[in-house]
Amino acid sequence: MTTQTETSVETPATTFPAGFRWGVATASYQIEGAAQEDGRAPSIWDTFSRTPGRVADGHTGQVACDHYHRYAEDIAIMRGLGVGTYRFSLAWPRIQPDGSGPINPKGLDFYDRLVDGLLEAGIAPMATLYHWDLPQTLEDAGGWPNRDLASRFADYALAAYARLGDRVPTWTTLNEPWCSAFLGYCSGRHAPGRIEPANSFRAAHTLMLGHGLAARALRAAGAQEVSVTVNLSPAIPRTLSDPHDQAAARLLDGLHNRIFLDPLLLGRYPTDMLAHMERFCGLDHIRTGDEETIAAPIDFLGVNYYMPTMVAAQVGQPSSDQFPGTEGVLFLDPDVPQTGMGWPIDADSFHTLLVRLHRDYPGTPIMITENGSSFPDVVVGDTVQDADRIGYFDGHLRAVAGAIADGVDLRGYLAWSLLDNFEWGYGYDKRFGLVHVDYATQQRRLKASAHWYKDVIANNSL
Ligand code: IFM
Secondary structure, eight states: OOOHHHHHHHSOOOBOOTTOEEEEEOOHHHHOOOTTSTTOOOBHHHHHHHSTTSSGGGOOSSSTTOHHHHHHHHHHHHHHHTOSEEEEEOOHHHHSTTSSSOOOHHHHHHHHHHHHHHHHTTOEEEEEEESSOOBHHHHHTTOTTSTHHHHHHHHHHHHHHHHHTTTOOEEEEEEOHHIIIIIIIIIOSSTTOOOOHHHHHHHHHHHHHHHHHHHHHHHHHTOSEEEEEEEOOOEEESOSSOHHHHHHHHHHHIIIIIHHHIIIIISSOOHHHHHHHHHHHOSTTSOTTHHHHHTOOOSEEEEEOOOOEEEEEOTTOOOOSSSTTOTTEEEEOOSSOBOTTSOBOOHHHHHHHHHHHHHHSTTOOEEEEEOOOOOOOOEETTEEOOHHHHHHHHHHHHHHHHHHHTTOOEEEEEEEOSBOOOOGGGTTSSOOOSEEEETTTTEEEEOHHHHHHHHHHHHTBO
């Protein structure tokens, strides 16, 4: 006899509910280019990528996919794919170049044009307010460890809403605060490149506080849908029998997932994470009322999933550079195929994660705001035969369908990414797009995965 869960995992449903939202996602610094146009000021990523040795091959987002000028062509591509939702991000240094004070109308003009073009094409705009391009002036004022940035962020959110809110129904505050805090301020692999573990916890807190303030302000201003996007990675212990392995996985789950999920959705930091944080920076940065502010009501949780993290306990192991205080934790490569990033492909863990979110944070609708893969694509003729990427999407969409069958309230799926783009510290060599971009000519070519995704959207099923 099989349980209901076993049945759904073995033979997952492949048709999605009516009204399931299909879309694609991008981010401003990764695609826009026009870095010095129409009053845009430098962001931390301009500074970081211009610093020798920070980004592979010295690549920068100076031109990227030139989406700032080619947005109409990109909208036409989305329309052709039948995409219903487009998740893009607003560049804070375009809209409010100094991070506070005057608004730059020309920066907002660009998003006006983009939003109007999307609506004309029948595509719902979903705007993310912060996908990592912090105005450099705010970093110069201390960056995210500086608590003041939370209010600056809420002010900027309202300024963007004032101009675009009449046409943008869905607002996401942050994209992947884990990356902003721990890659930006602990490992230093992302901008601003600081290696300050204590400050990475302060940065995480300011980011969440900024989310809470902005989410409440947006809602009060009349926003239809408000959300926040986190990147989650289930922590898998090497063995289920060794309690030390289990403890290592629990710690990683805390540092990657619960340190954000619990404050955002339950209104309190997890006890084990408070104790962990205290060792690094004390708890003075968490003031009375902050956790309540952070837990602003949201309409859905945006989930970005790429891979799980497998760990084991190992005496003498130094701490990971991106997870403060993980001495004695060994990071392992699970014995499964990998993407071109070297990331394990594990759709079952995606299913497990979604079911767990439903269990631990009941009543929170979920939208998959990113999922996708990079592989070494080869252009042949006028396309790319990216069967490996199709396989990745197919497996992960089956996990989504299985989770829905298991009762998870999953509202939609946005593929990462519409276009090949600037993959942060990896530069342009890692390609996640459904659409291939030739950076020398800016020619766009639909990959086989784009045609495949178009059929999935049209049929609302795999
Ligand atoms: O390209 C990034 C994106 O900006 C944030 N989520 C993960 C993607 C792939 O690394």
